[in-house]
Every structure is written in structure tokens, then in C-alpha cells.
Amino acid sequence: MTENDVRHALLVRAFETTPSPQPSWGDDDRDWATRAAAEVEGERASADAFVARRARLAAERLSTRDARVRRTLRALAWRPWVGWALALAAFALGAASDAIGAGHRINVLAPPQLALIAWNLAVYALIASRAVASLAGGGPRQPGAITALLARAAHAAGLRPEAAGDSSPLARFAADWARASAKLNAARVARVLHVGAIAFALGALAGLYVRGLGLEFRAGWESTFLGAPAVQAILELALGPASWLTGIALPDTARLEAMRYPESAGEPAAPWIHLYAVTVGLAVVLPRLLLAVVDRLREQRLATRFPLSLDDAYFGALVRSHRGEAVSAVAVPHVQAPSAQAVLGLRSMLATVMGPKTQLAVRPPVAYGDEEEAAASLVPAASSKTTMPMPAQGPAPTLVVALMSSTATPEPQAQGVFVDALSAALPPGASLLVLVDESAFAARFGEADPAAARRRTERRSAWTRFLAAHGRRPLFVDLERGDPGLAARALREALDRPAGATPEQAAR
Structure with a gap:
């Protein structure tokens, strides 16, 4: 890709991964850019050609919609x-x-x-x-x-x-x-x-x-x-x-x-x-x-020939979506199993970000005290009294979700060991997402009440400080009642950044 192609690609990535209360680039725009690029380049187009074309089309629409985008692109271009x-x-x-x-x-x-x-x-x-x-x-x-x-x-x-x-x-x-x-x-x-x-x-x-x-x-x-x-x-x-x-x-x-x-x-x-x-x-x-x-x-x-890797989560999802490739994700809950509605929310969020063919497997929860055996959920040959091993013929997961509830109090001997065990057992090329589900917390304390909002902020701070000691940043999402668009943007940001690179992204 050329310098302009990469500049446009990074511009579009920023608009598609940065959570914003009033986004100027929505899911409809994202889908349009993907379809238009596929129509222009064709199904056999290389990953570079598809990403470059999509970025060019999206940048043109953003520039006509927002004068600040035009000014920023012009300011960052070499003269x-x-x-x-x-x-x-x-x-x-x-x-x-x-x-x-x-x-x-x-x-x-x-x-x-x-x-x-x-x-x-x-x-x-x-x-x-x-x-x-x-x-x-x-x-x-x-x-x-x-x-x-x-x-x-x-x-x-x-x-x-x-x-x-x-x-x-x-x-x-x-x-x-x-x-x-x-x-x-x-x-x-x-x-x-x-x-x-x-x-x-x-x-x-x-x-x-x-x-x-x-x-x-x-x-x-x-x-x-x-x-x-x-x-x-x-x-x-x-x-x-x-x-x-x-x-x-x-x-x-x-x-x-x-x-x-x-x-x-x-x-x-x-x-x-x-x-x-x-x-x-x-x-x-x-x-x-x-x-x-x-x-x-x-x-x-x-x-x-601008050096831009397309192997990260954001560009990888675009390329897989264009090629129609399936993605495997595994969610490993800690202690508490997610509700059916939360599983639907997680599945929808992953499909939006990683492609419609994303395959999600939710493992049985890891019981308190069995955190060191959490890796058994990811190894086909392993077995555990608390986890269900993956089928030997199944594909290795691209994403592993460490799913925890914000109602729990994080402890080094419990959630800390759980996250460390999953991190150590990640398959080659897979990434770990630490997702803190706020569904139960919102159901118990509410959302509109100022005291509840303050309590949620305090709880998020506690989780963030705790996981920072383990080299991770949490993604806070209400899987049952959260805004799907904000949740998807927060997930893109979390997947796009390496652990510890940016402040937490929260989707209400």
C-alpha cells in the first residue's frame, strides 16, 4: 500500500474503533464501505488492495461529511x-x-x-x-x-x-x-x-x-x-x-x-x-x-510500499470478512455462567467486529479454587472436572475471552490466577480479551441513580488497577442491556490495542 492508502486506513480505523457518544461513522457506513470495496476490487482481490480501496472510499465519505477530517488529512500530508x-x-x-x-x-x-x-x-x-x-x-x-x-x-x-x-x-x-x-x-x-x-x-x-x-x-x-x-x-x-x-x-x-x-x-x-x-x-x-x-x-x-501489518485484530477481521473465512472464539467464564441473554449479546458483538461467520464456544465456568486448571478449556487433549475440553478436530481459537462479572471482588488468588493461566495457555496467534460483564451489577444497583453510577465507577477503577498488575486492561460491557454499537466499538478498540497500550474503553 502507498502512504496515502495507509493514512486513509488508519483514519478509518480510528473512526471505527474509538467509542464516541455521537459517532459520525456508524455501522451502516462501515458495512457500505466493505460492500463497495468488495464490488470494486472483486472477491479475488488481495488483502492490501481490498483494505486500501475500502479506506479510500470511507475517507472520501468522511471528508465530505466532516471538514475537520479534510483539514487533518491535509495537515498530515507531506508538502x-x-x-x-x-x-x-x-x-x-x-x-x-x-x-x-x-x-x-x-x-x-x-x-x-x-x-x-x-x-x-x-x-x-x-x-x-x-x-x-x-x-x-x-x-x-x-x-x-x-x-x-x-x-x-x-x-x-x-x-x-x-x-x-x-x-x-x-x-x-x-x-x-x-x-x-x-x-x-x-x-x-x-x-x-x-x-x-x-x-x-x-x-x-x-x-x-x-x-x-x-x-x-x-x-x-x-x-x-x-x-x-x-x-x-x-x-x-x-x-x-x-x-x-x-x-x-x-x-x-x-x-x-x-x-x-x-x-x-x-x-x-x-x-x-x-x-x-x-x-x-x-x-x-x-x-x-x-x-x-x-x-x-x-x-x-x-x-x-508502506509497511503496514494486516495481522492485527481490526484489519484481520476486515480481511477475513472479505474472504468469507470463519473465526473461532472461546469464552471461559469465571465462577458464574453468563445468562442466555448475555451469551446472545457477546455473540452479536463478536459477529459485528470479527465477521458474521464467527463461531463462539462458551465453556462451563471455572469454579473458585480451580483457576489453575482454566487452561484445560483451551487444550484439546486436556480434561478437568470443571471445564469442557475443545474437540480435537476443532480449529484453534483466534480469540479467548476471560469472562468475569463486575459484581465479584477481584482477588489475586482467584481472578488473578485465572487470567494468568489463560494468558500462559493461549494458542499461537490467539489473543486474550478480559471482559468484565456489568449485566448483574446494573440489574442489582441500577444505572440512572447517581449513587449507582458512582459505585460502578469505583468498581471499574478497582478492576482496572487489579488487572493492570497482570498486564491486562479490562473491557467493561453490559452484555444484556448495553448499546450494541458502543459495545462493538469498544471491542474493536480493545482488540486493536496491545495489552496495556491505552486507557480502558467502556461501553455502557
Whole structure:
């Protein structure tokens, strides 16, 4: 997928997974986007093509419906003119810099170009050290601190207040895109910095040559500690390649003595300017140009073949729905068996999120004290006095639901052991969802009463703190009377995020 495809896909995912009291993208819109993409791409379309087409269609509808979506997409899109504008600014800054001084004297031991060369050599050393460290660590090369900082600043500068600092779908999208595009933005910023360094160097040289048309620069040298032989050795090292390329001979010790300030007024600086200009080209322009080309190629590769995994819960459900594949889910209750209405609510919620062919198996509840045997519900060959093993021929579950009631008081020896046992026994590729059913709690204490609402908030906080110690975040749902749309969105958010990644999502 391309950069635009992934940006649209993450936008739509944010609107389809972020719970909102007044969603601007409902289940009807979601179904329409899925059907329209399937009609356009066909049944044999690849997963990338289907997801990209669906995201494009959905983003178009969202953009026509909400001006904030259009502004956010426009703000987060890369503007190529930025790189050219910064390069022109760097060239102008280099041309305007006048480090020669009012006396128009150039010290060949410390010309203004020397600081430019030294800075770039330090940058090359830093880039090389990071590359070596990355190879030694076996991981991908990470962007440098300055590059990463500028990339984050460029991303944040494009956001409006409505897309930052809150829990709206646009804020979720902006955060997701910042993470997903980090490598691409780093490559772009690095390329812009390399081009800017080239432009600054060329601007400085151009300004020097232009000023030299109307001013006479004189070249000489002075030093507290060095004599002519040492200066000759330094110049051979620094300007030797440029001398070999241009044919301009470097001075011997006698000529250097004749150039020494303040006894001498120096000599015409034109040959020295040529030598340092070629040296800047060799030490700054050519290496920076090579680095800019490398980052440009990396940028193009990332922009045209954007790395986005479709293996997570959200995209996986879309792809399975398009292919008509069945999904297996297992619900393992703790102590209390869910009511028939709660099972219907859970089945409906899973079908909405994971596809209509989702197969749900509800195991007998794990009794208090038998939590360590909860894994037997997931292993075909296992047996337990409290659990029913899965049939040997049945498919391995894609999702395991640890189902608990909010009326219970969480205890480390009970619910904690229960969750840990299921986590340890997850089949390969399966994920664990800790679902706290609020049906019995709402039936006992009500929902509209302020005291009941406060009591429910306290209970949710207790469950959240308890499960955080076990590396899990609960999903709170009233399976019997909850809003199906909010429940489905909360489930998508819970499945889409790794454990502990975001605050809890609750569906009333």
C-alpha cells in the first residue's frame, strides 16, 4: 500500500474503533464501505488492495461529511515544497554569511570554510557510529535525535487543536499516524537536512565568489605555536586532494614565511579560495549528496510500499470478512455462567467486529479454587472436572475471552490466577480479551441513580488497577442491556490495542 492508502486506513480505523457518544461513522457506513470495496476490487482481490480501496472510499465519505477530517488529512500530508523552501533559505543564509571580516584577510589556517567542513565531518562520524551500533545490535537503523525531534515537530505543527490533546477519533488517528510514519518522516527530514547542508555550503561559496568580484581578498597565516613547516604539513593534509585535482600548487616553507601576518600583507587569495571551494565540494557537497540520494530512495520505498501489518485484530477481521473465512472464539467464564441473554449479546458483538461467520464456544465456568486448571478449556487433549475440553478436530481459537462479572471482588488468588493461566495457555496467534460483564451489577444497583453510577465507577477503577498488575486492561460491557454499537466499538478498540497500550474503553 502507498502512504496515502495507509493514512486513509488508519483514519478509518480510528473512526471505527474509538467509542464516541455521537459517532459520525456508524455501522451502516462501515458495512457500505466493505460492500463497495468488495464490488470494486472483486472477491479475488488481495488483502492490501481490498483494505486500501475500502479506506479510500470511507475517507472520501468522511471528508465530505466532516471538514475537520479534510483539514487533518491535509495537515498530515507531506508538502514537497517545504524541502525546496528550506533549501533556498539555507542557500540565502550561506550567501549572506560574511566571516572574512572587514580587513578582507583570509587566514589559510582558519578560513570560514574550515568550520563548515569540521561540522560536516562530525555529522558523518555520528551517522557512521549510529550505523555501526545498529549493525552490532542487529536491529534497523533508528533516526538520530535531531532528525527524530524535527520529524515530531513537523508532525505536531500540522495538527489543529481539534485533532490533538483529546480522545476523539481524529486524535487517535493523529497519534497512530505519527507512530506509523515515523521512519518515513525521519527519512524525509534527513534528506531535507542533507540538501539544506549542501545549499548552505554552496551559498557560502557563491557569496564569497560574488564578494570577491568587487573586493580584494588577501591570504596569509598567523599562529602562536606553529611554524612554516608545521603549517605546510597541515595544508598538505587538508588541501592536498584539492591541489591534486585543480593543479594549484601548495606553497613551500619559504613562500609560507613570506605570507605570514603581520609582517606580510599576504598574497592574492583567489587560488586559496579555489582550493577551499574544491575541498568543500569533496568534504560536504558530494557526501551530503550521496546521503540525500540514499534517504530519497528510502523515502520513495516507504512511501510507495508502506509497511503496514494486516495481522492485527481490526484489519484481520476486515480481511477475513472479505474472504468469507470463519473465526473461532472461546469464552471461559469465571465462577458464574453468563445468562442466555448475555451469551446472545457477546455473540452479536463478536459477529459485528470479527465477521458474521464467527463461531463462539462458551465453556462451563471455572469454579473458585480451580483457576489453575482454566487452561484445560483451551487444550484439546486436556480434561478437568470443571471445564469442557475443545474437540480435537476443532480449529484453534483466534480469540479467548476471560469472562468475569463486575459484581465479584477481584482477588489475586482467584481472578488473578485465572487470567494468568489463560494468558500462559493461549494458542499461537490467539489473543486474550478480559471482559468484565456489568449485566448483574446494573440489574442489582441500577444505572440512572447517581449513587449507582458512582459505585460502578469505583468498581471499574478497582478492576482496572487489579488487572493492570497482570498486564491486562479490562473491557467493561453490559452484555444484556448495553448499546450494541458502543459495545462493538469498544471491542474493536480493545482488540486493536496491545495489552496495556491505552486507557480502558467502556461501553455502557
